[in-house]
Amino acid sequence: MVTKLFLTLRPHSLPLYTLYPKFPTLSLPSFTTTATADQQLPHHLKLSSYGPSLRKGKIPSMPLSQPSIQNHPEEQPPQANDDCLLDEDKFVRIFDMAALRVPSKDCFAFESRLRGHLLNWPRIRNIARVPGDDIVDELAQLVGNHPNEEEDDLVSVNRRLYGKAEDDGEPLSPVLYREKLVKTFSSRGFVKFRNLARLSRPKRRKKKREEEKGKGNAKRTGRNELAMVEVVEDDEEQEGKDMKGLLGDEFVGKKWRGSTRLLLLDERYANKCVEELPEAIKAVLKENTGQSMASIFELVRCKLTLFYGYWQMNEILEDLLPKGMIIPSAFETVGHIAHLNLRDEHIPYKKLIAKVILDKNKPKIQTVVNKIDVIHNDYRTMQLEVLAGNHSLVTTVVESGLRFQVDLATVYWNSRLATERQRLLNGFTRNDVVCDVFSGVGPIAISAAKIVKRVYANDLNPYAIDYLERNCVLNKLERKIKVFNMDGRRFIIAMFSSERAHSITQVVMNLPNDAAEFLDAFRGVLRERPRDEEFSLPTIHVYGFSKAQDPEFDFHERIRISLSEVAVDVEMRRVRLVAPGKWMLCASFVLPKSVAFAKPVLEA
Numbered sequence: 006m007v008t009k010l011f012l013t014l015r016p017h018s019l020p021l022y023t024l025y026p027k028f029p030t031l032s033l034p035s036f037t038t039t040a041t042a043d044q045q046l047p048h049h050l051k052l053s054s055y056g057p058s059l060r061k062g063k064i065p066s067m068p069l070s071q072p073s074i075q076n077h078p079e080e081q082p083p084q085a086n087d088d089c090l091l092d093e094d095k096f097v098r099i100f101d102m103a104a105l106r107v108p109s110k111d112c113f114a115f116e117s118r119l120r121g122h123l124l125n126w127p128r129i130r131n132i133a134r135v136p137g138d139d140i141v142d143e144l145a146q147l148v149g150n151h152p153n154e155e156e157d158d159l160v161s162v163n164r165r166l167y168g169k170a171e172d173d174g175e176p177l178s179p180v181l182y183r184e185k186l187v188k189t190f191s192s193r194g195f196v197k198f199r200n201l202a203r204l205s206r207p208k209r210r211k212k213k214r215e216e217e218k219g220k221g222n223a224k225r226t227g228r229n230e231l232a233m234v235e236v237v238e239d240d241e242e243q244e245g246k247d248m249k250g251l252l253g254d255e256f257v258g259k260k261w262r263g264s265t266r267l268l269l270l271d272e273r274y275a276n277k278c279v280e281e282l283p284e285a286i287k288a289v290l291k292e293n294t295g296q297s298m299a300s301i302f303e304l305v306r307c308k309l310t311l312f313y314g315y316w317q318m319n320e321i322l323e324d325l326l327p328k329g330m331i332i333p334s335a336f337e338t339v340g341h342i343a344h345l346n347l348r349d350e351h352i353p354y355k356k357l358i359a360k361v362i363l364d365k366n367k368p369k370i371q372t373v374v375n376k377i378d379v380i381h382n383d384y385r386t387m388q389l390e391v392l393a394g395n396h397s398l399v400t401t402v403v404e405s406g407l408r409f410q411v412d413l414a415t416v417y418w419n420s421r422l423a424t425e426r427q428r429l430l431n432g433f434t435r436n437d438v439v440c441d442v443f444s445g446v447g448p449i450a451i452s453a454a455k456i457v458k459r460v461y462a463n464d465l466n467p468y469a470i471d472y473l474e475r476n477c478v479l480n481k482l483e484r485k486i487k488v489f490n491m492d493g494r495r496f497i498i499a500m501f502s503s504e505r506a507h508s509i510t511q512v513v514m515n516l517p518n519d520a521a522e523f524l525d526a527f528r529g530v531l532r533e534r535p536r537d538e539e540f541s542l543p544t545i546h547v548y549g550f551s552k553a554q555d556p557e558f559d560f561h562e563r564i565r566i567s568l569s570e571v572a573v574d575v576e577m578r579r580v581r582l583v584a585p586g587k588w589m590l591c592a593s594f595v596l597p598k599s600v601a602f603a604k605p606v607l608e609a
């Protein structure tokens with residue numbers, strides 16, 4: 006039922022009349038609401054919770070052909086990983102709302118003035134559209150927008166043309182009734198039959214827009230639909246119902262109102278009547294009526310339906326997973342791939358979790374994978390299981406304005422090292438020549454090539470080398486980078502025993518587990534050269550992990566053992582904590598002369 010509020014020009018009184026003091030209980034057209042999601046909640050929670058929640062609102066019961074979802078998911082243990090996947094209908098919630106129907110031209114002004122009393126729910130506009138709330142401006146001007154005047158006009162036209170108006174005599178026979186419709190159309194034209202007006206105006210773009218608006222929803226687009234607002238009408242308002250077959254669903258059958266919008270009121274006013282609204286709202290409406298004779302406001306009862314698309318990822322997962330289970334909300338992204346590291350307890354729900362992550366992060370995320378084993382191969386590639394989305398593990402990552410193609414099935418990539426890479430690159434200048442001993446697909450080598458004179462990049466993994474070469478071309482840096490595919494130790498020896506040795510100023514060794522163990526390759530790399538030759542020794546940046554109490558000391562010791570010398574002036578940095586108590590470190594130091602000219606341990 007609609008409670009109407011006609012405001013007139015009397016400045017300090019509020020001539021409201023309410024047809025009904027409270028909204029009646031109503032049945033809903035598409036769903037019938039049978040259960041309230043918070044029925045099971047303790048009293049204090051019901052009162053304190055504000056805003057949309059899957060634990061509030063009404064859960065619609067589905068048509069008989071579909072399984073009932075009346076119970077709260079908590080009561081039904083979620084299905085583990087069978088292929089039935091997620092039932093999105095379980096996340097539909099219906100909320101009773103009250104709204105003010107206001108003239109569309111004034112809706113923004115009212116929205117800002119009544120903001121504190123409006124719904125203000127995230128991702129829901131306070132101004133809602135419903136079917137038939139718009140008419141074209143020319144028509145509004147033609148007839149004015151006072152409903153009573155309109156009715157009077159129609160009666161007088163009828164009396165003049167036919168000697169009587171609708172209510173003057175017997176009810177019309179179906180034939181006469183139809184004839185009357187035709188005549189009414191002739192006299193009132195598109196004003197009365199807005200559906201026909203739309204059909205008859207073939208301005209294509211406008212028509213398309215109208216159709217979209219005509220859906221009357223906050224946002225509603227197929228499976229991604231978020232929310233829908235519907236006005237709940239009472240039986241007495243259905244007098245035009247029988248005409249809907251002829252004139253379309255949007256025909257309300259009552260007075261023409263002009264273009265209107267709904268202002269969704271704070272959820273606390275959902276079942277309130279006009280008298281119970283706060284004085285502040287009444288004051289704003291009264292004030293406005295003072296300016297415009299034609300202003301008409303209605304307090305209408307509506308229902309707001311929130312769909313699966315509305316809820317955030319953590320809200321869905323919280324509802325879906327057993328009570329008390331940690332919600333897996335964090336994941337790493339590599340291009341279009343979301344990369345999870347699920348705990349054992351999540352494994353039975355891995356496909357459901359992946360589906361929610363995919364749905365809630367589209368279109369950026371197209372594939373969800375889970376790491377199924379710790380990295381223990383030489384190439385540092387991960388064992389991944391595709392849980393949702395497309396099965397392509399080839400993706401493109403953009404880092405610091407550069408593009409890197411990677412195939413997560415065959416090469417290593419870690420987006421979390423982006424900041425560290427940037428820090429390292431900040432220390433390079435255009436006079437540098439860089440050796441990247443474990444370059445992977447080139448995030449350091451290619452980024453360095455933008456800054457420095459020359460880069461020598463190496464990796465043992467032939468797939469990584471393939472992508473490294475592609476990425477050099479992709480970023481138009483192939484002329485500055487020379488690519489090698491060999492073991493890191495041999496690469497170091499080969500580079501420093503060649504003529505290039507003179508020019509190399511920086512060496513990057515990013516193989517965290519055991520890069521330090523490759524430092525022995527530097528022993529004696531310059532032994533063939535005269536000791537008094539002018540030679541600037543390169544700075545080595547070597548990465549490692551340590552779980553020790555004093556990680557810096559521990560890492561320093563490993564470097565000393567590998568070099569068989571104590572490196573002096575070592576700049577040691579903690580890069581990040583990779584696991585509780587386990588640090589990733591970076592040690593930077595100039596290659597000691599005594600090491601470079603020492604007796605070699607390996608021959609190239």
Ligand SMILES: C[S@@+](CC[C@H](N)C(=O)[O-])C[C@H]1O[C@@H](n2cnc3c(N)ncnc32)[C@H](O)[C@@H]1O
Binds near residue numbers: 417442469494
């Ligand atoms: C941790 S990844 C680092 C890659 C790159 N620096 C990055 O940040 O993405 C280590 C790389 O070293 C390569 N690698 C492993 N053992 C190697 C070896 N003995 N010699 C050369 N490269 C090796 C792996 O194939 C892998 O690409």
